Amino acid sequence: MSGVVLTGATGFVGSELLARFLQRGSRRVYALVRASDHDAAAARLPAHERLTAVAADIERPGLGLDRRTADAIAEEATTVVHCAASVSFGLDLEQARRVNVDGSRRMVELSERCARRGDGLERLSYISTAYVAGAHRGVFGEDQLDVGQRFRNSYEESKFEAETLVRERARGLPLQVMRPSIVVGDTRTGWTSSFNVLYAPLKAFARGRLPAIPGRRSAPVDIVPVDYVADAAYGLAAHGPGGTFHLVAGENASTIGRLLELSSRHLGKRPPTMLPPLLYRRLAHPLLRRRYPALRHSEVYFPYFDMRLRFATRRFPPAPPVESYFERLIEFAQASRWGRRKAVPLAV
Numbered sequence: 001m002s003g004v005v006l007t008g009a010t011g012f013v014g015s016e017l018l019a020r021f022l023q024r025g026s027r028r029v030y031a032l033v034r035a036s037d038h039d040a041a042a043a044r045l046p047a048h049e050r051l052t053a054v055a056a057d058i059e060r061p062g063l064g065l066d067r068r069t070a071d072a073i074a075e076e077a078t079t080v081v082h083c084a085a086s087v088s089f090g091l092d093l094e095q096a097r098r099v100n101v102d103g104s105r106r107m108v109e110l111s112e113r114c115a116r117r118g119d120g121l122e123r124l125s126y127i128s129t130a131y132v133a134g135a136h137r138g139v140f141g142e143d144q145l146d147v148g149q150r151f152r153n154s155y156e157e158s159k160f161e162a163e164t165l166v167r168e169r170a171r172g173l174p175l176q177v178m179r180p181s182i183v184v185g186d187t188r189t190g191w192t193s194s195f196n197v198l199y200a201p202l203k204a205f206a207r208g209r210l211p212a213i214p215g216r217r218s219a220p221v222d223i224v225p226v227d228y229v230a231d232a233a234y235g236l237a238a239h240g241p242g243g244t245f246h247l248v249a250g251e252n253a254s255t256i257g258r259l260l261e262l263s264s265r266h267l268g269k270r271p272p273t274m275l276p277p278l279l280y281r282r283l284a285h286p287l288l289r290r291r292y293p294a295l296r297h298s299e300v301y302f303p304y305f306d307m308r309l310r311f312a313t314r315r316f317p318p319a320p321p322v323e324s325y326f327e328r329l330i331e332f333a334q335a336s337r338w339g340r341r342k343a344v345p346l347a348v
Contacts, residue, residue, distance in 0.1 A: 002119055003028040003076040004237075007058060007107065008083030010044050012194035013127065013183060016230035017083060017237075022048050025238060030073050032056035032063065032084075058084055058103030063110060070110065075118040081125040081237050082107040085162075087196065089153040089300045096158035104162040108169045115173060123174050125237040130181040130222065130248050130311050132160040137308040142179075142244040142315055152303045176236060180229045180247040181222035181311060182304075187325040188227070190332030195339035198223065201298045202330070203338045205263055205272060209292045212273040214280035215305025217257030222249045222311055224319040232316060243315065250313035252321040256305050262323065266330045277306050 004021055008014030009031040021029050028050045035041035035055045042053035054073070057064040065073075086099040104126065115121035133140040134149035134156050145164065151157040163177060184199075185192035195203070198221075204210040224247060232247050260271040275284055288295055322329075336342070 002078035002122070003030055003073075004079045004081060005030045005032065005073060005077045005110065005114070006081045006083065007032045007056075007103075008085065008127070009033060011084065012192065013180070013226060013229055013233070014083040015193070016226055017081065017233050018045070018051075020230055020234035021238075022046075022050060024234065026050075027079075028052060028076065030054055030077060032058070034058075058106055059098050061106070063106050070113060071117065074110070074113040074116070077114050078119050078122040079125070079237060080107060080111045080114060080121070080123070081127070081233075083127045083233075085127070085159065087155060087194075089155050089196075091154050093154040093157060096154040097161065100155075100158040100162045101165055104166050105169065108166060108173075111170065111173055121173060123176055123237060123240075123242075124170055125176040125178065125233070126163070126166050126170075127233065128163045128166075128177050128179045129156075129159050130179040130246055131156045132163050132179065133309055133311070134160065135303075135307075135309075139310050139312050141312040142246050153300065174242050176240060176242050177244040178233055178236060178247055179244065179311075180233075181224050181249065183226050183229055184223055184322070185225065185329045185332055186227045187225040187320065187328070190325070190328035190330070192226065192329075192332065193339075195333070197301060197304075199333060199338065201301055202263060202267075202333065204292075204295060204298045205269060206267045206334070206338075208269070209295060210272045210298065211292065212275055212280065212284050212288060213305055214275055214277040214285075214302050215256050216276075217255065217260070217274060219256045219305055219307050220253045220310050221256060221259055221304070221307070221322075222253040222309075223322040224249055225322075225325060228319045236316075245316045246311050246313050247316060248311040248313055248318060249321065250311055250318035252318045253310065254322050258323070262326045263330075266327055277302075 009018040030052050033041035038055050041055040111124045134151040136149040264271040
């Protein structure tokens with residue numbers, strides 16, 4: 001049975017994707033994990049008879065694999081799923097490039113190796129992000145990439161560069177590109193292992209540290225639950241055609257105003273004052289920063305409160321509206337103290 005190479009298996013989306021390959025499929029999975037050796041890599045993953053942990057590093061030439069190991073994987077693997085990435089908004093651009101761009105180049109090289117050996121390559125599935133669209137205004141389609149957009153941070157810019165590289169280097173390979181938007185917890189339990197993006201402002205709001213924010217109430221916010229993304233990515237990587245797929249809420253996207261209403265209701269707090277971004281930066285920002293030092297952790301996400309961007313979903317059904325599972329996200333976040341303590345998923 002042909003195998004699957006998966007990166008990012010210890011991450012938020014990648015761990016859910018790994019679970020689906022092991023629970024729903026019958027193929028061996030070679031999980032590339034950053035670790036000192038194969039035993040240390042295995043210690044970071046669940047034990048399973050069809051799972052082989054491989055110590056590797058996407059920041060090193062050749063993924064840090066010796067030739068024998070790389071050849072053995074290439075002989076067996078017919079599908080490569082590259083899910084690993086730095087999702088930090090705070091890295092400088094060169095740091096982000098080392099992970100997101102250079103790491104993607106090395107995974108394309110491994111895919112080329114797979115294509116030359118064994119049974120060849122059936123699919124290279126690359127997990128990009130819908131925010132390669134950057135600060136583009138209007139609708140952004142699956143057939144679009146470079147539209148002259150600016151970028152809000154090094155994450156967006158490095159992922160744009162990575163997707164551009166993958167498309168150029170993987171010509172002739174059976175490429176699949178998946179673009180999720182803002183990924184949050186599970187629709188049924190609220191479970192998440194990643195408390196960034198939406199969660200940072202919510203945490204500040206819950207603790208009374210977000211008295212005002214810059215933005216527009218009508219600004220769209222495209223949020224997708226991790227189970228939707230993992231289900232879609234598994235189905236596409238296992239059986240889907242080539243092409244680009246937006247894994248987004250699309251027509252079901254919420255707005256900043258609606259999220260403030262939901263947050264106020266479920267957290268029992270008055271919503272923060274919303275100010276035009278320019279007014280906030282000139283007047284409110286200097287005062288609030290001195291009075292609320294914790295506000296700094298949320299500031300990197302403020303540009304997303306003034307977006308004028310929507311995503312087309314021509315090739316894949318949109319995610320459910322966040323309103324249908326928002327309460328479970330809040331319940332889990334509070335039960336886990338916003339990631340400070342381990343919490344099991346709430347009963348379904």
